[in-house]
Amino acid sequence: MAALKIAGVLLTAASLVAAxxxxxxxxxxxxxxxxxxxxIVGAGASGAYAAIRLKEDFGKTIAVIEKGSKLGGHVSTYDDPVAGKPFDFGVQSFNSYGPAxxxxxxxxxxFSPAPRVPLTQRFVDFKTGKEVPYVASSNExxxxxxxxxxxxxxxFEQYLLPGYWNFPAPADIPADLLLPFGEFVAKYNISAAVNQVFEVTGMGVGDIKKRLTMYVLSAFGPPMIRTFLGNGTIFTPNSRRNVEVxxxxxxxxxxxxLLGSTVVQSTRxxxxxxxxxxNxxxxxxxxxxxxxxxxxxxxTKDNLAPFGLDKEEKAVFDKLTYQTVHAGIVTHPSLPVDVSLVNIPAAGAPTNYVELPKPDFNSRFDYMGQGADxxxxxxxxxxKFDxxxxxxxxxxxxxxxxxxxTLPAGGPDELTFKAWSDHGAMHMHFAAKEIKAGFIQRLYALQGRTQTWWTGGAFSHQFQAxxxxxxxVLLDRMLG
Ligand SMILES: Cc1cc2nc3c(=O)[nH]c(=O)nc-3n(C[C@H](O)[C@H](O)[C@H](O)COP(=O)(O)OP(=O)(O)OC[C@H]3O[C@@H](n4cnc5c(N)ncnc54)[C@H](O)[C@@H]3O)c2cc1C
Structure with missing residues (x-):
């Protein structure tokens, strides 16, 4: 690993961000x-959009500090040199919410509706490699x-979207929001929807059965439900390269x-x-x-180390925990074309829909279409899932x-990894006891303190739009 000398201290490349x-x-x-x-620090979905608006709509002078060599955060477009086609393996599509x-x-x-690759699902317990006799819920x-x-x-939409600005005071939080999602599903008898919730975006919250309902709604909430009920669109650029945005x-x-750069020290x-x-x-x-x-x-602790957090900022961020997410493209002649191999624990068969993989897990091997492999x-x-x-x-x-x-023998022993993205920390959340102790309000009270403002998934939800x-909303408050 490369080692660099900064201010007399030897640092490994992995420690640069926290330096x-x-x-x-x-x-x-x-x-x-x-x-x-x-x-602006970070130029993924939230930082890049804010930068455009600050510069072009509010006429502000800005500097955007981005660790990567390009913008876009979780958008990962693989331009396959053999197939000559793009494959998005990070962000799949954008939904018609708000200003999108x-x-x-x-x-x-x-742009136009996101193309769907029609896939036949096969259900496999990835812990054993054995196919499971799982029966997906019917469309009806x-x-x-x-x-x-x-x-x-x-x-609950008024309390959650597009952020927690109007989240109720602890004494007024609707009990449903703090129910573990498994209990919420049982209460409303909606288990037939759970598999779709998990497979599309809900898996990001980790152990979905235990995660608080308010955080599952953050990963698959009313706008997404409406889309799946045919009331809303999911679209991509006509180039079918999400990175075009x-x-x-x-x-x-x-x-x-300022690309390839991070803040290493600050006074605020x-x-x-x-x-x-x-740089x-x-x-x-x-x-x-x-x-x-x-x-x-x-x-995260590492990301915020150079910003010299004050006592209250530390106290609030220390309580946040998160999942890590990775996505990649693999290939092997044994993997079946036109098929999605879906990870379902044996206990989920035949119709126990709330039994889903728990971290750390790989959710699937999905054929990506376009005649490629x-x-x-x-x-x-x-x-710790690196x-x-x-x-x-x-x-x-x-x-x-x-x-x-479950898969045929033959071909090389190993899979080939063609592309990979470590998406790092996502789906930050507080435990129920902290929410009851007012931590959502304390998180939001950080907005504007010391002229420091916050955006991104931890303050809102894990969707571009x-x-x-x-x-x-944030920029109006920041500049109002
Ligand atoms: C696999 C996957 C699929 C997804 N699919 C969809 C989808 O189909 N539709 C959808 O709407 N959403 C999707 N999402 C969620 C969506 O992409 C995220 O919610 C969104 O990108 C979060 O935006 P953000 O600005 O909070 O963070 P990010 O987009 O992650 O941006 C953070 C940026 O900051 C940079 N950075 C990190 N640390 C530092 C540092 N110390 N200094 C400087 N820069 C730094 C990063 O390089 C990155 O560019 C998906 C996410 C993943 C992981």
Whole structure:
């Protein structure tokens, strides 16, 4: 692993993000200084959208500090050199919530309903590699359960979407929101919908049966339910490259971007901030002086280390826990074309729909269509589930299925990994006791303290369009 020397301290590449230089850097270390109205840290869905609006609609000067070499966060488009076609294995599509369609139009992106690859499902317990006699709920039962789910969750939309601005005070929180989802499902008899909730986006919350209903609604809430009931659209750019959205944004923000860079030290105050921003490839510092700071990265301990959190910020963020998510493209001649191999524990058969995989798990091997030999895997784990563990799990799932005869023998022993994305921390959540103790309100009370503002999944929900709608509310408050 590459080792770099920063301020006399040897650091491994893995520790760069968390690096807080010791001894502290002086301002003279920087070759360039930028003075801006707003510094934005992170240029995924929430940071990139906020940057466009701040620059073009509010006329603010901005600096966008992004760790990666390009914008887009969880969007992962694999331009397959052999098939000559794009394959999205991160973000699949955008839904017609809030400003999404207007934003595409503004960026000059033509779009249409997301294409679906028709797949036959086969259910396999990935813990053993054996096929399970699982019977998916019928379309009729699933639709009825989704309708009921919508009916009982719609009243909560005002508290949850596009963020928790109107979340009720602890004494007034509807009991349903704090029920473990398994109990909520039993209470409203909606188990026929659970498999779809899990397979589409709900799996991200981890152990869905135990996760609080309010967080399952954050991963598959009323807008998504409406879409699956035919009332709303899911779309992608006509190029079928989701990264086009962020390529267009990147071109418009060009001169405001500090790519391949992170904040390694900062001083924050009500009258303005100083950020030491390090470009890691060039080993160069830029000093960013900003009146306001917008943090658009997941608020993990490592990510926030350079921002010198105060006591209250630490107390709040310390209580957040999260899942980690990985996605990849694999290939092997034994994997069946036109099939989705779905991970279902043996206990889920034949119709025990709330029995679903628990972290760490790989949810599927999905054929990705277009006549190519690409299969998508999607994994969810705890905070220690890194790329090595995730890839090992995929390889093991595959080997077990071959061993048990679920997949045919022949061809190479190992799978080929064609593309991979470590999506890191996602689906941050508090435990019920903390929500009852007012932690949602304490989280939101951080907005604007020390002229520091927060956006992204931990403050809203894990959907592109919802985050854009959340930013619209946030920016009005920030600049109002
Ligand atoms: C596999 C997968 C599939 C998904 N599918 C969909 C879908 O189909 N539709 C949908 O609407 N949503 C989907 N989502 C969810 C959606 O992508 C996320 O909710 C959204 O991207 C979160 O946006 P964000 O701004 O909070 O974070 P991100 O998009 O993750 O952006 C954070 C950015 O900050 C950068 N960064 C991180 N740390 C630092 C640092 N220290 N300094 C500087 N920069 C940093 C990252 O490189 C990244 O660019 C999917 C997510 C995953 C993982």
């Amino acid at each position: 807080v230089p010791s001894p502290p850097l002086s301002t003279s270390v920087a070759e360039t200084t930028l003075n801006v109205d707003v510094a 369609e207007a934003f595409f139009t503004r960026l000059g992106i033509e 039962d699933r639709t009825a359960a989704l309708q009921k789910f919508l009916q009982v969750s719609e009243p 962020y390529e267009k944004i990147q071109a418009r923000l060009n001169s405001s971007l 105050s009500k009258t303005g901030h100083i950020l030491w921003v390090r 890691h490839a060039a080993c160069k510092y830029t000093l960013v002086r900003a009146a306001k700071l917008l943090i658009a990265i997941e608020p 690409n299969f998508r895997v999607l994994l969810v784990g705890d905070d 790329t090595r563990k995730a890839k090992d799990l995929v390889a093991k799932n595959f080997k077990d299925m071959r061993k048990k005869g 919802v985050l854009w709608a959340f930013d619209d």
